[in-house]
Amino acid sequence: xxxxxxxxxxxxxxxxxxxxxxxxxxxxxxxxxxxxxxxxxxxxxxxxxxxxxxxxxxxxxxxxxxxxxxxxxxxxxxxxxxxxxxxxxxxxxxxxxxxxxxxxxxxxxxxxxxxxxxxxxxxxxxxxxxxxxxxxxxxxxxxxxxxxxxxxxxxxxxxxxxxxxxxxxxxxxxxxxxxxxxxxxxxxxxxxxxxxxxxxxxxxxxxxxxxxxxxxxxxxxxxxxxxxxxxxxxxxxxxxxxxxxxxxxxxxxxxxxxxxxxxxxxxxxxxxxxxxxxxxxxxxxxxxxxxxxxxxxxxxxxxxxxxxxxxxxxxxxxxxxxxxxxxxxxxxxxxxxxxxxxxxxxxxxxxxxxxxxxxxxxxxxxxxxxxxxxxxxxxxxxxxxxxxxxxxxxxxxxxxxxxxxxxxxxxxxxxxxxxxxxxxxxxxxxxxxxxxxxxxxxxxxxxxxxxxxxxxxxxxxxxxxxxxxxxxxxxxxxxxxxxxxxxxxxxxxxxxxxxxxxxxxxxxxxxxxxxxxxxxxxxxxxxxxxxxxxxxxxxxx
Numbered sequence: 001x002x003x004x005x006x007x008x009x010x011x012x013x014x015x016x017x018x019x020x021x022x023x024x025x026x027x028x029x030x031x032x033x034x035x036x037x038x039x040x041x042x043x044x045x046x047x048x049x050x051x052x053x054x055x056x057x058x059x060x061x062x063x064x065x066x067x068x069x070x071x072x073x074x075x076x077x078x079x080x081x082x083x084x085x086x087x088x089x090x091x092x093x094x095x096x097x098x099x100x101x102x103x104x105x106x107x108x109x110x111x112x113x114x115x116x117x118x119x120x121x122x123x124x125x126x127x128x129x130x131x132x133x134x135x136x137x138x139x140x141x142x143x144x145x146x147x148x149x150x151x152x153x154x155x156x157x158x159x160x161x162x163x164x165x166x167x168x169x170x171x172x173x174x175x176x177x178x179x180x181x182x183x184x185x186x187x188x189x190x191x192x193x194x195x196x197x198x199x200x201x202x203x204x205x206x207x208x209x210x211x212x213x214x215x216x217x218x219x220x221x222x223x224x225x226x227x228x229x230x231x232x233x234x235x236x237x238x239x240x241x242x243x244x245x246x247x248x249x250x251x252x253x254x255x256x257x258x259x260x261x262x263x264x265x266x267x268x269x270x271x272x273x274x275x276x277x278x279x280x281x282x283x284x285x286x287x288x289x290x291x292x293x294x295x296x297x298x299x300x301x302x303x304x305x306x307x308x309x310x311x312x313x314x315x316x317x318x319x320x321x322x323x324x325x326x327x328x329x330x331x332x333x334x335x336x337x338x339x340x341x342x343x344x345x346x347x348x349x350x351x352x353x354x355x356x357x358x359x360x361x362x363x364x365x366x367x368x369x370x371x372x373x374x375x376x377x378x379x380x381x382x383x384x385x386x387x388x389x390x391x392x393x394x395x396x397x398x399x400x401x402x403x404x405x406x407x408x409x410x411x412x413x414x415x416x417x418x419x420x421x422x423x424x425x426x427x428x429x430x431x432x433x434x435x436x437x438x439x440x441x442x443x444x445x446x447x448x449x450x451x452x453x454x455x456x457x458x459x460x461x462x463x464x465x466x467x468x469x470x471x472x473x474x475x476x477x478x479x480x481x482x483x484x485x486x487x488x489x490x491x492x493x494x495x496x497x498x499x500x501x502x503x504x505x506x507x508x509x510x511x512x513x514x515x516x517x518x519x520x521x522x523x524x525x526x527x528x529x530x531x532x533x534x535x536x537x538x539x540x541x
Contacts, residue, residue, distance in 0.1 A: 189226050197223040214243040214250050221254075225261065234261040252282045252293040259300065268304050275301035288330040295321050295336040302343060311347050318344040331373055338368050338379045345386065354390050361387040374416055381411050381422040388429060397433050404430035417467070424466035428475050431458030435482055439518040452486050473503030477511050484526045496530065500537045508534045 189197075201223035204216055217240035225233035240246065241254035259274030278297035282290045302317030321340035325333045345360030361383040368376045388403030407426035411419045431454075438451035456479065463475045480496035499507050511530045515523040 194226045197226050212239075212243065214240050214246040214254075217243055218250070218254065221257065225257075230261045230265050234258055234265075237261065248282065248285070249287065249289050249293070252278050252290055255281075256293055256297055259297070263300070263304055268307055272301055272304045275304070283324075288328070288333065291325060291328070292330070292332045292336065295325050295333055295340075298324075299336055299340055299343065302340070306347060311351055314347055315344055318347075326367075331376075334368065334371070335373065335375045335379070338364055338376055341367070342379050342383055345383065349386075349390065354394060358387050358390055361390075374419075377411065377414070377416070378418050378422070381407050381419055381426075384410075385422060385426050385429065388426075388433075392429070392433050392436075397437055401430055401433050404433065420465055421468060421471065424462045424471060424475075427458050427462035427465070428471070428478065431455040431462065431482075432478055434458065435478065435485070436518055438485065439520050442520045449486065452482050455482050456486075469502045473499045473507045474510065477503070477507050477514075481511065481514060481526060484529070485520070485522065492526075492529065493533065497533050497537065500530075500534050505534075505538070 197219070200219050204212075204220055207216065217236050221233045221236035221240060224230075224236060237254045237257045241251050241258070243250075246254070255274055255278050259271040259278075262268075262274065263271035275297040279294055279301070282294055285291060285294065298317045298321045302314045305311075305317065306314040318340040322337055326337050328334060328337070341360050341364040345357045345364070348354075348357040348360060364383045365380055369380055371377060371380070384403050384407050388400040388407075391397075391403065392400035404426045408423055408430070412423050414420060414423070434451050434455040438448045438455070441447045441451065459475050459479045459482065463472060463479070466472050466475065476495045476499035480492050480499060483492045483495070496511075499511075503510075508530065512527060515527050
């Protein structure tokens with residue numbers, strides 16, 4: 001740019017000179033000559049001056065060129081930086097444009113979709129409206145028909161649900177009805193019964209306790225009792241007894257059940273208190289059902305007192321049952337009266353009062369010997385058998401055998417499982433009494449052999465009936481002992497080994513004790529055999 005400026009100044013100067021020359025020529029030649037001379041002088045002077053200026057300008061130009069080179073170099077770097085910055089800015093603008101385009105596109109799509117949706121909705125609504133306008137009557141008919149179907153299905157479902165609840169309630173009531181709780185043992189429930197109680201218990205958990213009835217509390221208590229959760233069962237029976245809708249019978253049952261739950265937890269004193277509450281509160285009731293609960297409370301109060309080692313108070317409870325309800329014709333009460341008499345006999349046996357014990361058994365048989373009620377028949381059979389055992393211990397073998405024969409004669413044809421077991425027990429007892437008679441007649445070989453053979457027949461009959469391993473073990477042990485006393489050594493080991501295997505240490509002790517009754521010379525050999533076989537059997541266990 002600087003060079004261009006210099007050239008421009010020179011051009012202007014020359015133009016100016018030529019312009020003056022033209023003016024001078026136009027004036028006159030004379031003057032031209034003068035002017036020429038002057039001009040030439042001036043020109044020489046100007047030329048010298050210009051020459052000096054030119055030299056100065058050259059120096060300035062050279063200096064400026066160097067400066068321009070430096071500036072150009074700096075400009076090149078600046079240009080590179082600007083170019084790089086432009087590139088970066090361009091890239092940023094491209095990226096911003098891309099994202100702006102993407103967003104604009106997305107927004108455009110959203111707007112487009114919204115517009116399309118609104119148009120579609122508008123079109124759809126228009127079409128639906130037209131369809132409904134054209135088919136309104138038909139649609140109303142369909143809706144009415146659907147309402148009717150829904151109502152019918154709802155009613156059916158509600159009916160099924162109500163029926164299911166009723167079925168469960170009925171089943172639970174049946175289970176509770178058949179459960180007869182006692183302080184010394186739990187009533188056996190099937191797995192199906194336990195499942196039903198558990199299901200009913202779970203369904204009641206969704207119901208507010210403030211709305212519970214007696215049946216609700218009682219159901220939950222029985223469910224926990226079936227699961228052996230005795231503390232919870234007791235707690236719910238307490239609440240059942242306090243239920244607003246509970247009747248006297250239900251209250252008495254709940255209090256009695258509290259006693260059962262406490263007794264099975266080992267809280268004997270608390271159990272006695274609850275049994276006493278039942279007797280005190282409902283002892284004068286005339287309702288057979290309430291009388292039954294009072295009798296049950298007295299019986300199990302007696303059992304609890306017996307566990308406390310109070311036989312006199314125990315027997316007093318049993319006597320109360322007989323005094324209060326001995327003349328009742330209500331089957332359940334008759335059974336409880338029989339149970340009280342039987343328990344009294346057992347307590348007297350523990351007190352070693354055989355005559356009073358036998359008197360109780362005879363009283364029971366006299367009162368209920370002709371009954372066809374299964375539970376009473378079982379108690380009668382047990383009483384007759386126990387009488388025979390006690391008489392046998394007194395050395396009254398003939399009377400004892402008569403008792404055993406009575407059991408077989410009275411109940412030998414029964415199909416009741418419990419009675420069949422008692423018949424098997426009686427046959428075994430009869431056989432053992434005959435065996436002891438044989439030992440007492442040891443010196444009379446013929447009589448001894450006859451009696452031992454008779455005992456074997458009785459044992460075989462007993463073994464054919466019994467279904468319990470414990471009883472079978474006892475019978476097999478007696479068979480082995482009879483065979484030993486008969487001198488049939490080769491036949492002894494098999495039944496004896498089986499008896500020890502089934503009965504374990506208890507049978508081992510029983511067999512050893514049997515050899516101590518009216519001992520004979522061969523007893524020592526049998527005792528050695530029992531000891532050896534037990535050593536072999538027990539080592540394999």
